[in-house]
Each structure stands twice: as structure tokens, then as C-alpha cells.
Amino acid sequence: MDYQAGTGPACIAKVTYGFGESPRSFRVPAAPAMRLSRLPVGIRARLLLFGLLPAAVLLAWILTMNHLRTRHTLLTLGREILLDRVQAIAADIDRDALEAVTAARTMAQAAETGLFGRRAESLRLTREVLEANPRFFAAYYGYEPDADGGDAAAADAAATSPAAAPVRDALPREALDQSGRFIPYWFRDPADPAQIRLRQLSDFDGLYYDGCRRRLADPTATDKAMVTEPYLYDNLALMVEHTYPITVAGRFVGVAGVDRSLDEVFKRLQTVKQLQRAEGWNVELFLVSQQGRLIAATTRGPNDADLRTLPVADSPHGRLLQDFHRAVTTDRVVDAADPVTGKPCIYAAARLPTGQWTVMLQARQSDILDRVRGPLIMAATAAAAGLAGVLGLLAWLATSLTRRISRAVETAQRVAQGDLTGTIDVRGGDETGQLLRNLAAMTTNLKGIVSQVKRSSIELNASSRQLATAGRQQESAIASLGASTSEAAVASRQITATGKQLLGTMGEVANLAVETADLADAGRGDLVEVGETMAHLESSTTEFASRLAAIRQRAEDINMVITTITKVADQTNLLSINAAIEAEKAGEYGQGFIVVAREIRRLADQTAVATLDIERLIEQMQQAVNTGVVEMERFAAEVQAGVGRVAGISGQFAQVIDKVHGLSGRFEVVKEGMQTQAAGAEQITEALVTLTDGSRTAAEALSEFKSAAHHMEHAVDGLTETVSRFRID
Structure with a gap:
């Protein structure tokens, strides 16, 4: 227990x-x-905390996500609008450049279609073009030296005519160089643009003239018009030149061109900027030439420096301008900080088809975001007002709940102190009312339980004493049973030990019998192998004798061949002698035959000697073979006798092996019987040990039972004392 x-x-x-x-x-x-x-924290505070905090976090998250989404949408839309606007601005600016290029092309086409060489009319046309286009700073023709064949005549006419002569009678000296080359340059006076003056063209190595000639010769250039880089004219005005080549019969004969002042381009950019500002866009514009110089800008550099004609790399916005200028296409938008103010801006650019100029537009991100800042503030204010209303509702709900829960806590404290008297206000239909009703039911049930426990404690006290008496009686009986089983277990262990010793001895004897049988089997196998070896030896001996007989027969055949060779050698010797005799008869004509006969006789003698040696060796071999045949026959007879003796020994050894195998089987039967006896003794011992362990376990359980009965008595006493503390009346 x-x-x-x-x-x-x-x-x-x-x-x-x-x-x-x-x-x-x-x-x-x-x-x-x-x-x-x-x-430490009441329900009201927790309701407010866990109600207000998530709502505030959710509201902040919604406002933040809404702001970020709106900001992203506005910036995306602003980039698209900015790209459209810069393309429209580029098209607007390109119209002015296209107008200048068109005027230059018209003048060149007029020269090519019949005006070339008619210098007075060309001079008037140039002035009329300048007067008709107030945005142009200058208009001009420039002929190649003596291109029309009239340089000398024009120079003479200009030298003999007075300076005040009308233009129709003779060309002004200002329209010609000293050689009479036609190079008139009509321009507006920078001090008074209403005044149009005439002077000679200069710097024919510049882009406006030499560059135009090179472009005409370039087969890859599809547009022959030339738009030059901005330059300072006589330290008075900044301008850009637009020229077009004049060709006659496919030959370059000069250029026609017009100049535009950068002030006009700057005014055009300022006008565009004002139009964009009227639509709510505070932008800055930059115009870059094909060679990477600033043509005009609506903003100024540090220290109010003029950016016109400045290389883009030297301007504050050089990196952005270079990126757009070097790009193959400009249909993209870049987000970057303004290098002057550091404010985040959006940049877009477009390429002008005429002259390959690049216009870049800068707009501040704040101008785009300010459009929705007011609605966002109004939304945040409305959300804060809603949050305040939710907070007030939560405060009222928390106060209502905590009032009823406080009554439940007071009732629980009274019950915890043992006071089961009194009544509980159970009014209310919500969860707090149900909680109070459950507390009232719990108090009533607890009264009944305490009364029942008081009655049961008296009965438990008597039962515990009876259990203690029965435990003592069981303890003495279990002690006697344990002693008896211990003695029987000792005797059983001795029997088991003796059986194990006998079993080990029988195991050793059986192992020896098995080993003996294995050795006998191995010996019988060896005898069988010896018999087979002897039989194989007998057959080999017989075969060897037959082969010796064959060798003897071959030796006799060789003797017959040697006899034949000996006879042939004798005949050859006789023939050589006869040949020598006949050669002697022939005299000096037979000397050669004598030598041959001598060599044949010598070879016949050597053959005879060799055949005698072979015959002697064959006789020795025949004697040796005959002796070997006799010895092999005698050895074969001895081998046959040995085979018989081995067969007899093998039969006797087989009988011994059979006896050993029979003895091994009997030993196995005896061993199995001893094993069965030893297993039975072990089972008896295990049963007695189990019985002893059971007695010990029963004694321990009985001891625990007595201890539990003792504790039960103390517990019943404590229960009686504890229950007496509850007041139920």
C-alpha cells in the first residue's frame, strides 16, 4: 500500500x-x-490593454500600408506622367530646331534649283529669312572658293563701286572676302535685335561648314543637316548653328544656314517650365547637345553660375546627364537625389530627333506626394477618433464586468476561509451571473460533502485499526513460508550443480567421440585418395612402357635409314673417284671436275663418319630403352601389388569408422538425458526462487500495508480536524 x-x-x-x-x-x-x-493588473486594465493595443497596432499598420501603397502608386504614376511630359517637351523644343533646320534646307534647295550663282538674289533671300523669323539670330550662305566662277568679277565690282551703292547694282564688301568669295552673314545686333547687320563668315574649319561637308561625304549619315555645339559669338551672345549642304551635280559647293541664340532656347525652356508649374509640376529642364555640352538649363549652378556651354561632366548634375546622354534609348525614369539640394527627385529624359539633343526633366518627389498628404491626414484623424470611441466602449464594458467579478471573488474568499454560510446575489443573465450561480451551487454541494466526510471519518478510523490487526497475522504466516522455501531452494541448487557437472563430463566424452569419428572419416578419405593415386600410377606406368616400346621401334627405323645413307655415301665416293679419273683423262680441261670430285669425295667421307656416329648412338639408346622397359614392367607389378594391399587396409579401416560412429550416437543419447535432468533441476530451483521472491514481496507489501494503515489513521484524524473547521450551521 x-x-x-x-x-x-x-x-x-x-x-x-x-x-x-x-x-x-x-x-x-x-x-x-x-x-x-x-x-497586479486588473481585468479592466487588461481589457483596455489587450483591446486598445491590437486596435492601435492594426490601425497603424493599415495607415502605414495605405501610405506606402499610395506613395508607390503615386510615384509610379508620376514617373509615367513625367516620361510623357518630357517626351512632349522634347517634341516642342524639337519643333524650334526643326524650324531652323527646315529654313537652312529651304535655302540650300533654293540654291540647288537655280539660285546658286545669283548672288544678289541669294543675299536678299538670306535677309528675308532672318526678318521673317524673329527667333533666328543669323542667316547666311557660304560658297566654296570660286564655286560659281564669279569670285573675280564680284571682287572687281566691289572694289570699284562706292560703299553707298545699292545692293542690286553691286554686292557689299561685307558679303565677300578679298578674293570675291561669296560668304554673307546677316545677323541681329546683340545690343539692338531690331537692327540687322551684315558681315563675312569666318572659321570655315568649324562644324557648321567643314563638319557639314564631312557629313555630306559620310554614306552612313542619313540626315545631312548639321546642328553645331553651342558657342560664344564675339563674346556677346551664345548660339547654335543649323546648316545644310549645297550640292550641284553631286558636288559640294557651299552651305546654307541659320543661327539661333541660346537665349531664345533658354526662354523656350523657361516658358515650358512655367507651363508645367501652372499645371502643378515644379520641374527643372536641362538641354544637352550631341557632343555633351549644356545648351540651356532652367536652374543655375553653385554660386549662381551659368551652366550654358559647360560640359555635362563639369555640371552638378553631370552623372545623371551623362547617363542619359550616353544611353542608346532614353525611355526610362531614374530616382536620385538632387546633387545641389539633396532632396529626392525623379529624372526622365528624351532624345530630340533634330540634332540628337537630349532634354532631361527633373521633378521633386515631394511635389507628387503632397497631392495626397491632406487626404492621408484626414484618414488618420478619422481613425484616431474611431479608436477613441472603441476605447470608451471598452472602458464601460470593463467596469461592468469587474463589478460582478468582484462579488464572485468575495464569495470565493469566504468559502476558502471555511465559511459556508451566507447567501450570494445571483442576478444577471450574462456569464458573470452564471458564475455567481455556479458559486452558490458549489457552496451548497460543499456543505453536503463536509457533512458526509465527518460521518465517514469515524467509520474509516475503525476500519484502519482492523486492517492493522489482520496485517500482523499475515506477517507471521509469510515469514514461516519464506523459511521453508529457502531450505528447498538450497537443496535444489545442489542437485542442479551436480547435474551440470555430469552434463559437462558427458559433453567432453561426446566431443572426443565426434572428433575421433571425424579423424577416422578423414583417414578413410586419405586411403581412398592413395588407392586412386596407385591406380593412376599403374596406368601411367603401363602407358610409359608402351611409349618406350614405340621409341625402340622408332630407333630400329632410324637404323634402317642410316644403313641406306651409308650405302648412298659409298656410292657417292665411288662416283667421285670415277669423276676424278675421267678428269685426269681430260687434261687441263678437266681440272675443274677434279676439284669438284675431290669435294664430293670429302663430303661422302664426312657423311659416312656421321652415319657411323649416329648408328652407335642409336644402339646405345636401344639398350637404354630395353633396360627401361624391363624396369617399368617390374615397377608396374609392384604397383599392382600395392593397390591390392591399400584396398584391404581401406576395408578394415571402414569397419573401425562405422564402430566409432555408432559409439558417438550412443553418447549423444546419454548427453540428451543428462540435459533433460539438468533442465528439470533448474526449473525446480527457479520455481523455489520465485516462491521465495513472492514471499518476500508479500512481506514487503504487508509492511507497506501496515504503514498505509498507520498513515490512514493519521489522515483520518487530520481529515476530522480539518472538516471541523468548516462552518455549515
């Missing part, structure tokens, strides 16, 4: 019986009453 006790407002005493019964437990109220402590 196991007993556990706890402490607290309502501790649990758990009693476990070790005889197959299920655990039983009962609650015992703790002796000291504990007062429920209040939480």
Missing part, C-alpha cells in the same frame, strides 16, 4: 492497495486557510 499526501488549499491523500484493487483518493481541505491574492 502506498500513501501520498499534499499541501495547499485542497490537498489530495492517495491510498493504493497492493492486492489488485484500483487506487482510491479523496480530497482533504488544508488546515490553514489562504486568502486569494489580487493580480
Whole structure:
């Protein structure tokens, strides 16, 4: 039996019986009453905290996401609008450049279609073009030297005519150089633009003239018009030149051109800027030439410096201008900070088809975002007002809930102190009213439980004493049973030990018998192999004798061949002698035959000697072979006798092996019987040990049972004392 006790407002005493019964437990109220402590943060504060904080966070998140989404949408839309506007501005500016290029092209086409060489009319046309276009600063023709063949005549006429002569009678000296080359340059007086003056063209190595000639010769240049880089004219005015080549019969003969003042371009950019500002866009414009110089800008550099004609790399916006100027296409938008003010801006650019100028437009991001800043502030204000209303509603709800919960807490504290008397106000249909009704029902049930526990504690006290007496009687019986089983277990262990010794001895004998049988089997196998070897040796000996006989027969055949060779050698010797005799008869004509006969006789003698040696060796070999045949026949007979003896020994050894195998089987039967006996003795010992352990376990369980009964008595006493503290009347 196991007993556990706890402490607290309502501790649990758990009693476990070790005889197959299920655990039983009962609650015992703790002796000291504990007062429920209040939480540091009340329900009202938590309701406000957990209601207001998530709402505020959610509202802030919604406003932030709305602001970011609106900002992104506005910036995206602003980039698209900015790109459209810069393209429209580029088209507007390009119209002015196209107008100048068109005027230059018209003048060149007029010269090509019959006006070339008619210098007075060309001079008048140039002035009329300048007078008709107030935005032009100058208009001019420039012929190649003596291109029309009239340089000399024009020079003579200009030299003999007075300076005040009419233009129709003779060309002014200002329209010609010293050689009479036609190079009139009509321009507006920078001090008084209403005054138009005439002077000679100069700097023919510049882009307006030499560059135009090179462009005409370039087969890859589709547009033959030339728009030059901005330059300072006589330190008085900044301008850009627009020229077009004059060709006659496919030959370059000069240029026609007009100049535009950069002041006019700047005024045009300022006009565009004012129009954009009227529409709510505070922008800055930059116009860059094809060679990377600033033509005009609506803003000024540091220290109010003029940016016109400045290389873009030297301007404050050089990096952005270079990126757009070098790009193949400009249909993109770049976000970057203004290098002068540091404010975030959006930049877009477009390429002018005429002259390949680049116009860049700068707009501040704040100008775009300011359009929705007011609506966003109004939305944030409305959200804050809604949050204040939610806060007030939560405060009213928290006050209503905490008032009823406080009554429930007071009732719980009274019950915790043991006071089960009094009544509880259970009015209300919400969850707090249900909580108060449940507390009232709990108090009523607790009264009944306390009364029942008081009656049951008396009965439990008597039962615990009876259990203690029965435990003492069971303890003596279990002690006697344990002693008897211990003696029987000792005797059984001795029997088991003896059986194990006999079993080990029989195992050794059986192993020896098995080893003997294995050795006998191995010996029989070796004898079989010896018999097979002897039989193989006998057959090999017979085969060897037959081969020796064959060798002897071959030797006899060789003797016959040697005899034939000997006879041939004798005949050859006789023939050589006869040949020598016949050669002697022939005299000096037979000397050669004598030498041949001598060599043949010598070879015949050597053959005879060799055949005698071979015959002697063959005779020796025949003698050796005959001796080997006799020896092999005698050895074969001995081998046959050995085979017979081996067969007899093998039969006797087989009988011994059979006897050994039979003895090994009997040993196995005896060993199995000893194993069965030893296993039975071990089972008896294990049963006695189990019985002893059971007796010991029963004694321990009985001891626990006595201890539990003792604790039960104390627990019943404590329960009686604790229950007596509750007031139910």
C-alpha cells in the first residue's frame, strides 16, 4: 500500500492497495486557510490593454500600408506622367530646331534649283529669312572658293563701286572676302535685335561648314543637316548653328544656314517650365547637345553660375546627364537625389530627333506626394477618433464586468476561509451571473460533502485499526513460508550443480567421440585418395612402357635409314673417284671436275663418319630403352601389388569408422538425458526462487500495508480536524 499526501488549499491523500484493487483518493481541505491574492493588473486594465493595443497596432499598420501603397502608386504614376511630359517637351523644343533646320534646307534647295550663282538674289533671300523669323539670330550662305566662277568679277565690282551703292547694282564688301568669295552673314545686333547687320563668315574649319561637308561625304549619315555645339559669338551672345549642304551635280559647293541664340532656347525652356508649374509640376529642364555640352538649363549652378556651354561632366548634375546622354534609348525614369539640394527627385529624359539633343526633366518627389498628404491626414484623424470611441466602449464594458467579478471573488474568499454560510446575489443573465450561480451551487454541494466526510471519518478510523490487526497475522504466516522455501531452494541448487557437472563430463566424452569419428572419416578419405593415386600410377606406368616400346621401334627405323645413307655415301665416293679419273683423262680441261670430285669425295667421307656416329648412338639408346622397359614392367607389378594391399587396409579401416560412429550416437543419447535432468533441476530451483521472491514481496507489501494503515489513521484524524473547521450551521 502506498500513501501520498499534499499541501495547499485542497490537498489530495492517495491510498493504493497492493492486492489488485484500483487506487482510491479523496480530497482533504488544508488546515490553514489562504486568502486569494489580487493580480497586479486588473481585468479592466487588461481589457483596455489587450483591446486598445491590437486596435492601435492594426490601425497603424493599415495607415502605414495605405501610405506606402499610395506613395508607390503615386510615384509610379508620376514617373509615367513625367516620361510623357518630357517626351512632349522634347517634341516642342524639337519643333524650334526643326524650324531652323527646315529654313537652312529651304535655302540650300533654293540654291540647288537655280539660285546658286545669283548672288544678289541669294543675299536678299538670306535677309528675308532672318526678318521673317524673329527667333533666328543669323542667316547666311557660304560658297566654296570660286564655286560659281564669279569670285573675280564680284571682287572687281566691289572694289570699284562706292560703299553707298545699292545692293542690286553691286554686292557689299561685307558679303565677300578679298578674293570675291561669296560668304554673307546677316545677323541681329546683340545690343539692338531690331537692327540687322551684315558681315563675312569666318572659321570655315568649324562644324557648321567643314563638319557639314564631312557629313555630306559620310554614306552612313542619313540626315545631312548639321546642328553645331553651342558657342560664344564675339563674346556677346551664345548660339547654335543649323546648316545644310549645297550640292550641284553631286558636288559640294557651299552651305546654307541659320543661327539661333541660346537665349531664345533658354526662354523656350523657361516658358515650358512655367507651363508645367501652372499645371502643378515644379520641374527643372536641362538641354544637352550631341557632343555633351549644356545648351540651356532652367536652374543655375553653385554660386549662381551659368551652366550654358559647360560640359555635362563639369555640371552638378553631370552623372545623371551623362547617363542619359550616353544611353542608346532614353525611355526610362531614374530616382536620385538632387546633387545641389539633396532632396529626392525623379529624372526622365528624351532624345530630340533634330540634332540628337537630349532634354532631361527633373521633378521633386515631394511635389507628387503632397497631392495626397491632406487626404492621408484626414484618414488618420478619422481613425484616431474611431479608436477613441472603441476605447470608451471598452472602458464601460470593463467596469461592468469587474463589478460582478468582484462579488464572485468575495464569495470565493469566504468559502476558502471555511465559511459556508451566507447567501450570494445571483442576478444577471450574462456569464458573470452564471458564475455567481455556479458559486452558490458549489457552496451548497460543499456543505453536503463536509457533512458526509465527518460521518465517514469515524467509520474509516475503525476500519484502519482492523486492517492493522489482520496485517500482523499475515506477517507471521509469510515469514514461516519464506523459511521453508529457502531450505528447498538450497537443496535444489545442489542437485542442479551436480547435474551440470555430469552434463559437462558427458559433453567432453561426446566431443572426443565426434572428433575421433571425424579423424577416422578423414583417414578413410586419405586411403581412398592413395588407392586412386596407385591406380593412376599403374596406368601411367603401363602407358610409359608402351611409349618406350614405340621409341625402340622408332630407333630400329632410324637404323634402317642410316644403313641406306651409308650405302648412298659409298656410292657417292665411288662416283667421285670415277669423276676424278675421267678428269685426269681430260687434261687441263678437266681440272675443274677434279676439284669438284675431290669435294664430293670429302663430303661422302664426312657423311659416312656421321652415319657411323649416329648408328652407335642409336644402339646405345636401344639398350637404354630395353633396360627401361624391363624396369617399368617390374615397377608396374609392384604397383599392382600395392593397390591390392591399400584396398584391404581401406576395408578394415571402414569397419573401425562405422564402430566409432555408432559409439558417438550412443553418447549423444546419454548427453540428451543428462540435459533433460539438468533442465528439470533448474526449473525446480527457479520455481523455489520465485516462491521465495513472492514471499518476500508479500512481506514487503504487508509492511507497506501496515504503514498505509498507520498513515490512514493519521489522515483520518487530520481529515476530522480539518472538516471541523468548516462552518455549515
